[in-house]
Amino acid sequence: MSTTGSNHDPAHPREAEVIEALRTSRPITRAAIAEATGLSRTTVSAVIAPLLEEGTVVVAGHEDHPGRGRPTERIEIDLDAISALGIDLAHGAVRIAALNIVGDALTTGSREHPEDLGWEERLGIVRELLEELALPAAMPSLRGVGLGVPGPAAFLHRADAPWQRLVDDLQGRFGAEVRVDNTTRYAAFAEHLAAPRRDRITLHVRCYQGVGGAVVREARIDRGAAGLAGEIGHLQVEFPGAPCRCGRRGCLETVASTPSVLAACRALGLGLHTVEQLHQELASGRGRVDPVLTRAAEGLAHALVLAVTMVDPEEILLSGDLFDAGDALLDRVRGLVAREAGARFPAVRLGPGRLSSDAGALGAALPFTHPRPSTGRTVIA
Ligand SMILES: [Zn+2]
The missing domain is CATH 3.30.420.40 (ATPase, nucleotide binding domain)
Structure with missing residues (x-):
């Protein structure tokens, strides 16, 4: 798995627990999150602060305490904020999925092409599809981009691999971490979670x-x-x-x-x-x-x-x-x-396999999210 630099700070180690609390009973106050998770209020605040700043969570209201100081904020997940992109470059098609922090697919796009299409043309399709998906110009909530590619693992990270230029492009465009792995692994990951x-x-x-x-x-x-x-x-x-x-x-x-x-x-x-x-x-x-x-x-x-x-x-x-x-x-x-x-x-x-042909793109994005427990029907809500 290769990683390139990111403008996004690494997630707080207790982030998953806080997201879990927000997912099950939202919107809630920081105090309620602390109670639900057993974390200290200081830790909860430290986890929430960057999530608020990047837009992964938002203030959804206030709780009044008459006579006891200022109202406290109620927080909820912004389910429309994009946290991860997955791009699958295998099996005769380019497929892209954008996921929120709990692993719901917000948008997907795909275009089939001949199996023997050259890499230059495939990368062109990725750029066109990204345009068609009309993603927000700035996505501060984006944690990373997963790129699923075909071929043996030994070839994934060679400097002359044909997708290396796309990795550089994606990193430059989104300022987010870009990970490359075999698309079969990503599809298996999505299937496992489903x-x-x-x-x-x-x-x-x-x-x-x-x-x-x-x-x-x-x-x-x-x-x-x-x-x-x-x-x-x-x-x-x-x-x-x-x-x-x-x-x-x-x-x-x-x-x-x-x-x-x-x-x-x-x-x-x-x-x-x-x-x-x-x-x-x-x-x-x-x-x-x-x-x-x-x-x-x-x-x-x-x-x-x-x-x-x-x-x-x-x-x-x-x-x-x-x-x-x-x-x-x-x-x-x-x-x-x-x-x-x-x-x-x-x-x-x-x-x-239970999932559609989007499995590779979903699985490439899912590692950047905190997916919901599966309902058994689909990995997307
Ligand atoms: Zn062989």
Whole structure:
């Protein structure tokens, strides 16, 4: 995770508790916040002062005390103040989400583009979308911008990474901290927070142009020592298997990514070149894609059984172009994982991702906020 400088002071260490008190019973006085949180009035005032100054909270009224000095202020969260921006640059689209301090999405925008669009054009789309969202000219409440990008973790922070210039632009434009991470991790983070009950460990696997995975533990993204945790797409699942773009053979990505599945369909004589064509073929029920789905399912199940053994998650979520077309692949994977690992890990649940394609953008912004506990339906209120 890379960080660039910020004009925004670091949040007070007790900020989350104060926001929690404001969220559950607003508007309230500083004294009431102190009572609800157990913090001293001095600490509450120290937390509130910068929040008031930046506009994250506002004075919403006064409480009169006849004969006992001046009225005290009632404070509430300004739910329209933008605290975080998330930008997702992966999977054939640019997606942007603006969140308030409790993680509600205030506005979102997206534009699809060809998967092979050059980086210069993609960054141009980001600038255009930011204009279209008509964000306030000045956003003193903005704590940071999360940028979700594709590709292996080792590539994220290289000086010659194509999004580095965007990082500099965003920092200059917003004067806020900019963090870069793999979009799969951000999507997994949003999915984790959207779980109906706050699961402790979520494993999320996404199959698009590539195959990525991420583990979120106790509302924290698990990055590992070298930032490589969760790189499930390059586990070998076929021996020797087809060549992979990573230089090795038989990786999960060679059987379960969208391009590999389309190529396998064409090798069977099916003229499938796009996700839409693949979805139509699956919907036709002719079963001509079955061998390709079975191979992808076996690869996914093999990798997931290894991952389950190491991570022991409560829940595995699968997202991607192939899972958007119905439950054919999901059901196969579920059956194979249950057969291989079911007896040892009976409690693990395996299902589709819950969030829309905005998950990556939401997850990129959420770490700068204090999200509400999930209702189980959606991460946005
Ligand atoms: Zn590979």
